[in-house]
Amino acid sequence: MRNVSVVAGRVAAAGGLLLLTALLPWLTRTDPALTVLHARYGDAPTTPRQLAEVRDQLGLGEGPFTFLGQWVRGLVHGDLGASWVTGADVGADVGAAFGVSLSLMAYAMVVAVALAVALCLPTLRRGTTRTRPPSGAAAGVLATLPEFLLASVLATLFAVRLGWFPAQGWQSPASAVLPALALGIPAGAVLGRLAQDALPAAFAEPWVRTWRASGMPRARIARHAARRALPAVLPQAGFTVVGLTGAAAAVEAVFAIPGLGGTAVAAALDLDLPLLQGCLIVLLALGVAAAVTVGLLRRWLLGPALKAGALPGLARTPGGGRARLHAACALAAVLLAVIVWGLTRDALHVDLAARLAPPTAAHPFGTDALGRDVLARLGHGALRTLAVAAAVCAACFVVGVALGLARWTKGLTEVANAMPAILAGLLVTGVFGAGMTGAAVAVAAVGWAPLAAHTAALAETERGSGHVEAALVHGAGRWHILRHHVLTGVLPQVARHATLRLAPTTLALASLSFLGLGTQPPAPEWGRLLMENLPYAERAPWSVLAPALALACVGACLALASAPQGRGERRDQPRRNRARRPTGPVTASPR
Structure with a gap:
């Protein structure tokens, strides 16, 4: 029943978004025919006859709901229509842009994951030794770096002055290095900061104390603590995938990359509704695929304990010292x-x-x-x-x-x-x-x-x-x-x-x-x-x-x-016993 409600919510939300997109010219109170003519011919003067011809050509006189119905009928048959500005097939344009953005997203996710792991390594090391974790200031600073500013600095330094990488275009894997860094560093900082918040809760769980007392290697404790904290960060990773694919317009503009983000923004500004809706339907499909994948990974990591009610409670992580x-x-x-x-x-x-x-x-x-x-x-x-x-x-x-x-x-x-x-x-x-x-x-x-x-x-x-x-x-x-x-x-x-x-x-x-x-x-x-x-x-x-x-x-x-402290409190332990710690040796061996 829950899966049915989730699917129904996705369909209703996607339908609402596509309806709002179809209403865009009427909601913004602009003349889409005039916008399309300006997108086609720049600032050349227009005549009322030209505007009337464009309205008839685009079918704007029939209203937004008729346009949306025609678009849905075409979508059922695999036809996304033609661009209002260029007349090109929307499916081909969106497919080409999506392929570029998907490759860029993959490179950027490699950078983001590597940076997140690097930011979490001190927390993992200090968590196994029961010392206070880092403050997270480095992640906080990196998360504030504007992608477009980072892209411009990287392009100027490594492409223009040093000539190590291409400054523009999308011809080879070398073209993806600088834009992937510009997108991946802020995204990795956010993921690393969230993981730094989740790890102290994992290290405060009872099994960690048992494993420490039994002489379990620190590397194994850290590995299992990371696996325990990962389900809290995975949804953000899924959201980052969609964000790096569709919201990378500024970085794509700096490096002249023909990606999906720039295509969607240009279509929105030009009121090119068929192209904009084609971009949105691809982004929605990617979002659903990422959400389903993340859900399956979380179920696999948490196991049957999620349904059995056997998980320890989240540790309290008050502010820093x-x-x-x-x-x-x-x-x-x-x-x-x-x-x-x-x-x-x-x-x-x-x-x-x-x-x-x-x-x-x-x-x-x-x-x-x-x-x-x-x-x-x-x-x-x-x-x-x-x-x-x-x-x-x-x-x-x-x-x-x-x-x-x-x-x-x-x-x-x-x-x-x-x-x-x-x-x-x-x-x-x-x-x-x-x-x-x-x-x-x-x-x-x-x-x-x-x-x-x-x-x-x-x-x-x-x-x-x-x-x-x-x-x-x-x-x-x-x-x-x-x-x-x-x-x-x-x-x-x-x-x-x-x-x-x-x-x-x-x-x-x-x-x-x-x-x-x-x-x-x-x-x-x-x-x-x-x-x-x-x-x-x-x-x-x-x-x-x-x-x-x-x-x-x-x-x-x-x-x-807002930095969390290194050790939290067990949520499932009675308050009067939280100050007590075992004084004798613990003989139980981990299973």
Whole structure:
């Protein structure tokens, strides 16, 4: 019965997304015929006769539902239609783009997994020796690196200056090295940080103490602890697969890679509905395939203990020690001082004679392409950037937890993850109009999905634990178990995951602003500072270094302040006995 509800949810959510796509021209209140003509012929003047001919050719006069019905009938027969802009077969274009993106995703996942393993090695080593694990600051900083900025730096250094790799195109495996690094490093940092959160809970389980006391090799303990923690991270790996395939438009643009992400974004901007729907149907199929694969792997790793209620409860992992909190406070104080310093300066003053000037006494952080002071724009954009991004992350956290606890929302989560942010921006701004509110709602509309998947994975493990079974035997009600048993194990890890989304949320808001869907210029914003000055990064690196370092500083502060301790508490052990430890030798041998 549960599988039927999941399949029904997937079908309903996918149908709703395709319906919204068909309604895109009407929701955005734009003339699709005019947009298609501009996409075909640029800024050439158009006549009413040309617009009428395009409307008749595309069948726009019959309404969105007729168009959607015709598209579905074609899909049943394997025909995705023809592009409104180029007239080419959509199936061929989408197939070619998907092949490129799938190869790029595979390379990027290799980088992400390798980085995640490298970040977890200190945690595994210290977990076997019962010492405090690392703070996760390195993962927090790497997770804040913008993919498009990382791609530009890698292309400039290793392709243009050193000539080690191709700067553009997709001709050989060497062409995939730099884009795979740009995509895989931030993704691997997120996966590594989530694994660092899950490992202390695994090392706090009773079998670890038994194995240590019996002299079991540390490598074997670490290997089994990693296997125990892996089910909590696998859903994010599945979501990362879809994200690296469909949301890599910025990196594809830097390296001129004809991938699915850039194709979907271009189709959305040109209102090329057949091509956009073809991209979405492929992304949805990939999302479902990734979700099914992840589900099978989780069942294999957890085994029958998930249904038998024999899993240990998730360990409590409170915040880090005083030294980490002091380091976080020090970084926050430095960042606050820089922001206050910038607030005392004029962020809108334009001095064309001082364009891209290096740091001086007059401009400590240099100037941008219009001669505006970077320090001033950094300070004035801090409140807008951090406040809006924090509000979006908080909303995504609440929605993600609420929908992640409901098992029927699995299909909706997969569809939301497959939806490009630019498409959400176009749909939302059609209702709210261009501005920060519309951009925030658009990012939140798709940003809750990874948190919901993480919540669902942790809640499933917690519901299969022994202390929940004991509570049910003693007559505990559903809400009591949810409040006192499930949420106490789920919320800390999901909250730390939400903090990792602060920098990507900032950049997503900036991307929509850069396309004219969010904050309008000349209002300062950190993400917009990055995107506006990116073309001048080689000539004036200070123009992008300041906002990038500010985002990295925020990521490090959050990672240090929310770092888990090395040892947790058993959730299934009575509170009065938690301080007790066995004093005599343990003779039981592990099985």
